[in-house]
Amino acid sequence: MSEQLTDKQEYNITVYTENQIGLLNRIAIIFTRRKINIDSLNTSPSEIESIHRFNIVITESEDVVRKLCRQIEKQVEVLKVYYHTNADVIWQELALYKVSTDIIAEKVSVERLLRENGARAVVIRKDYTVFETTGHREETDQLIKILQPFGLIEFVRSARVAIIKDSEGFNSKLREFERLEPGEDVYENEYLNKGEKVFTM
Amino acid sequence: MELTQELVIEPQKKETVNVSGSVALLEALIAEGTETIFGYPGGAIMPIYDALYDYNDRLNHILVRHEQGGIHAGQGYARSSGKVGVVFATSGPGATNLITGLADAQIDSTPLVCITGQVFAHLLGTDAFQETDVINITTPVTKWNYQVTDANEIPEVIAKAFYIAKSGRPGPVLIDITKNAQIQKFDFEGYVKCNHIRSYRPKPIVRHTYIEQAAALINNAKKPFILFGQGVLLGSAEQEFKTFVEKSGIPAAWTILGAGAIPTDHPLNVGMLGMHGNYGPNVLTNECDVLIAIGMRFDDRVTGRLDKYARQAQVIHLDIDPAEIDKNVKSTVPVWGDCKETLPLLTKLVEAKQHTEWLALFNDYTRKEVEAVIHKELNPESGEMTMGEVINQLNEITKGEAIIVTDVGQHQMVACRYAKLNNTRSNITSGGLGTMGFALPAAIGAKFGAQDKTVVAIIGDGGVQMTIQELGTIMQSGVDVKIIILNNRFLGMVRQWQELFNERRYSFVDIQSPDFVAVAAAYRIAGKRIDEREQLIPALTEMLNNKGSFLLEVMVTKENNVFPMVPQGCSVSEIRLK
Numbered sequence: 001m002s003e004q005l006t007d008k009q010e011y012n013i014t015v016y017t018e019n020q021i022g023l024l025n026r027i028a029i030i031f032t033r034r035k036i037n038i039d040s041l042n043t044s045p046s047e048i049e050s051i052h053r054f055n056i057v058i059t060e061s062e063d064v065v066r067k068l069c070r071q072i073e074k075q076v077e078v079l080k081v082y083y084h085t086n087a088d089v090i091w092q093e094l095a096l097y098k099v100s101t102d103i104i105a106e107k108v109s110v111e112r113l114l115r116e117n118g119a120r121a122v123v124i125r126k127d128y129t130v131f132e133t134t135g136h137r138e139e140t141d142q143l144i145k146i147l148q149p150f151g152l153i154e155f156v157r158s159a160r161v162a163i164i165k166d167s168e169g170f171n172s173k174l175r176e177f178e179r180l181e182p183g184e185d186v187y188e189n190e191y192l193n194k195g196e197k198v199f200t201m
Numbered sequence: 202m203e204l205t206q207e208l209v210i211e212p213q214k215k216e217t218v219n220v221s222g223s224v225a226l227l228e229a230l231i232a233e234g235t236e237t238i239f240g241y242p243g244g245a246i247m248p249i250y251d252a253l254y255d256y257n258d259r260l261n262h263i264l265v266r267h268e269q270g271g272i273h274a275g276q277g278y279a280r281s282s283g284k285v286g287v288v289f290a291t292s293g294p295g296a297t298n299l300i301t302g303l304a305d306a307q308i309d310s311t312p313l314v315c316i317t318g319q320v321f322a323h324l325l326g327t328d329a330f331q332e333t334d335v336i337n338i339t340t341p342v343t344k345w346n347y348q349v350t351d352a353n354e355i356p357e358v359i360a361k362a363f364y365i366a367k368s369g370r371p372g373p374v375l376i377d378i379t380k381n382a383q384i385q386k387f388d389f390e391g392y393v394k395c396n397h398i399r400s401y402r403p404k405p406i407v408r409h410t411y412i413e414q415a416a417a418l419i420n421n422a423k424k425p426f427i428l429f430g431q432g433v434l435l436g437s438a439e440q441e442f443k444t445f446v447e448k449s450g451i452p453a454a455w456t457i458l459g460a461g462a463i464p465t466d467h468p469l470n471v472g473m474l475g476m477h478g479n480y481g482p483n484v485l486t487n488e489c490d491v492l493i494a495i496g497m498r499f500d501d502r503v504t505g506r507l508d509k510y511a512r513q514a515q516v517i518h519l520d521i522d523p524a525e526i527d528k529n530v531k532s533t534v535p536v537w538g539d540c541k542e543t544l545p546l547l548t549k550l551v552e553a554k555q556h557t558e559w560l561a562l563f564n565d566y567t568r569k570e571v572e573a574v575i576h577k578e579l580n581p582e583s584g585e586m587t588m589g590e591v592i593n594q595l596n597e598i599t600k601g602e603a604i605i606v607t608d609v610g611q612h613q614m615v616a617c618r619y620a621k622l623n624n625t626r627s628n629i630t631s632g633g634l635g636t637m638g639f640a641l642p643a644a645i646g647a648k649f650g651a652q653d654k655t656v657v658a659i660i661g662d663g664g665v666q667m668t669i670q671e672l673g674t675i676m677q678s679g680v681d682v683k684i685i686i687l688n689n690r691f692l693g694m695v696r697q698w699q700e701l702f703n704e705r706r707y708s709f710v711d712i713q714s715p716d717f718v719a720v721a722a723a724y725r726i727a728g729k730r731i732d733e734r735e736q737l738i739p740a741l742t743e744m745l746n747n748k749g750s751f752l753l754e755v756m757v758t759k760e761n762n763v764f765p766m767v768p769q770g771c772s773v774s775e776i777r778l779k
């Protein structure tokens with residue numbers, strides 16, 4: 001048991017999928033039915049139109065991660081799944097911090113601290129200022145600690161995005177996929193929201 | 202309406218016909234070779250049923266009595282015919298009644314296309330009358346599902362559904378069609394079958410190095426042992442499998458879903474694996490040096506305790522589903538691929554051998570099992586009949602040519618252990634889910650899927666009461682199914698566990714039954730109840746000779762146990778003979 005626990009580490013799972021309604025659920029179920037907690041999940045369109053990319057972070061042993069990836073890859077709309085340790089990827093999280101502009105203006109030291117932490121102002125309003133920083137968890141956490149005494153009003157952090165260090169990545173393969181087999185049009189349901197006018201029986 | 206001819210248009214011609222989504226659906230089913238549909242109508246699927254009215258001559262719709270019966274019938278049809286089972290149900294309760302069958306088909310890799318009606322698209326998400334979120338409810342128990350909200354999608358989605366259901370590792374697909382899409386008219390360009398989806402790889406690429414490694418292991422093995430499962434049947438690789446077994450001379454044992462892939466009395470067929478499997482195959486799993494698993498998934502009912510399972514053996518695993526390899530048992534050589542392709546490659550490289558001494562070991566164990574268990578079960582001394590002797594007499598009369606459909610419980614284990622099967626696709630049972638209530642509807646479907654075969658359902662007095670309403674389907678459709686109820690007046694399998702592991706605390710396993718023969722009679726089905734041995738052969742003969750369905754209730758010993766048994770949490774070599 002203890003052996004298994006020490007085996008666990010963070011893994012970054014990268015999933016390339018069709019842009020399909022319901023797929024997020026299908027993928028999420030693979031984790032929930034095994035009672036595995038997802039630490040972070042990001043999904044967005046990839047560089048290729050009609051192909052989506054998921055970044056999922058979990059803390060598990062490699063054996064479990066490998067099996068999970070095979071189950072995910074089995075889903076009909078999934079093109080490809082990779083998994084990597086933190087050492088194999090470059091990753092970032094984005095954080096936003098809202099603080100009172102008055103306090104910031106008064107306390108110059110804050111500005112210096114922000115600069116030292118690689119943060120920048122996104123919005124400056126009379127009542128508040130929003131700073132942004134990107135980095136690893138410890139880095140974005142560090143700034144929370146610093147800002148807390150100055151009355152941090154609101155904080156939000158994004159899911160992790162990660163890029164694979166090794167190789168040329170999946171781009172060329174994706175382009176090839178797209179060239180050979182362009183993605184299918186996603187049907188918009190033109191009848192939704194038209195209500196009774198369209199259908200009566 | 203005689204549309205079929207005009208509607209299946211060569212794709213390049215680009216002619217179109219203006220039809221409703223419902224008509225497009227039925228045309229698509231016909232183009233996919235569908236002949237029989239099992240279903241039940243309702244508000245949200247009425248446009249499809251309305252269209253079906255005109256397709257009476259081309260599509261045979263069987264009105265079941267409950268949607269669960271419908272989907273189990275679809276499964277029976279698929280399993281006996283090797284084709285895709287098609288099931289219709291309405292939205293809401295109709296769709297949720299399919300869930301057990303979907304889960305069953307998913308775990309047993311049965312190809313199904315289920316069509317559910319859904320409320321109008323503009324009502325989705327409003328808790329409309331009979332609206333349920335069928336897509337989300339069925340996601341974990343389908344290979345693929347999709348909601349159609351526009352008739353234009355229907356031809357392509359149905360083509361995808363059939364392709365996904367039957368290719369690679371087969372499974373159930375559910376298509377939910379909103380009522381507006383069923384009614385909506387659109388320009389149908391003609392049906393094009395699907396044989397490729399960008400993101401879907403039904404078969405992994407065969408790697409020849411692994412085949413070579415596997416052959417080398419087999420050629421050097423002193424005690425090789427084959428385990429085969431339903432993958433052989435699903436891949437239609439029975440012939441390839443037989444050639445492999447016979448050339449290599451390796452003893453082969455089957456999982457419950459692999460039964461019938463080679464005839465029961467083939468000299469190299471050494472019996473059934475698993476919790477109630479045979480003695481030799483279980484014990485010798487822990488003595489073989491090379492274990493060759495073909496189209497099976499090392500289910501826990503087969504492996505028993507995993508950390509004590511075949512630790513001494515090098516494992517070769519042939520499977521079409523890469524996710525199965527190393528899932529439960531780590532393999533030395535993984536052979537990814539369809540066994541119809543991989544087995545001949547392997548056969549070419551293995552040396553022709555006879556493992557006489559090793560095979561004799563299996564026969565020794567068989568002798569021990571016959572002495573301790575089988576002889577008593579098949580030739581009981583007491584006045585009461587046993588389940589085993591019923592199956593044994595059935596074998597005598599059917600000569601192993603019948604399709605045997607079993608429900609779940611003691612009778613299932615007995616029937617699978619003792620049934621003689623000469624043909625492939627002749628053992629139909631709920632393996633992975635163990636669904637009581639499966640057999641009666643599945644037998645109906647199996648008969649429609651293999652009309653020239655005798656179909657015998659073997660059911661417990663508990664299980665038959667779970668879907669007994671399907672006697673109505675038999676009555677109305679006139680399908681010829683022989684039903685044997687093995688009545689031990691208990692939920693036998695649970696009682697067995699209570700006896701062995703819960704100090705005979707018989708908690709709610711004493712089940713009363715109606716007069717089954719009278720119930721059958723009420724459905725205009727012939728029947729008979731027997732409780733004496735002398736009546737057995739005449740009654741079985743009468744049943745099999747009867748024109749049309751027949752229900753035979755056989756009163757068997759109340760407290761009989763199925764042995765051998767690998768108790769929960771034990772290793773396969775700890776199998777108990779009593």
Ligand SMILES: Cc1ncc(C[n+]2csc(CCOP(=O)(O)OP(=O)(O)O)c2C)c(N)n1
Binds near residue numbers: 608609638662687693
């Ligand atoms: C739907 C469902 N409910 C409960 C069970 C648990 N179960 C497994 S075997 C069994 C007893 C079956 O009794 P019966 O149908 O009389 O067959 P027997 O074991 O006596 O042959 C039960 C309750 C099940 N497998 N399926």
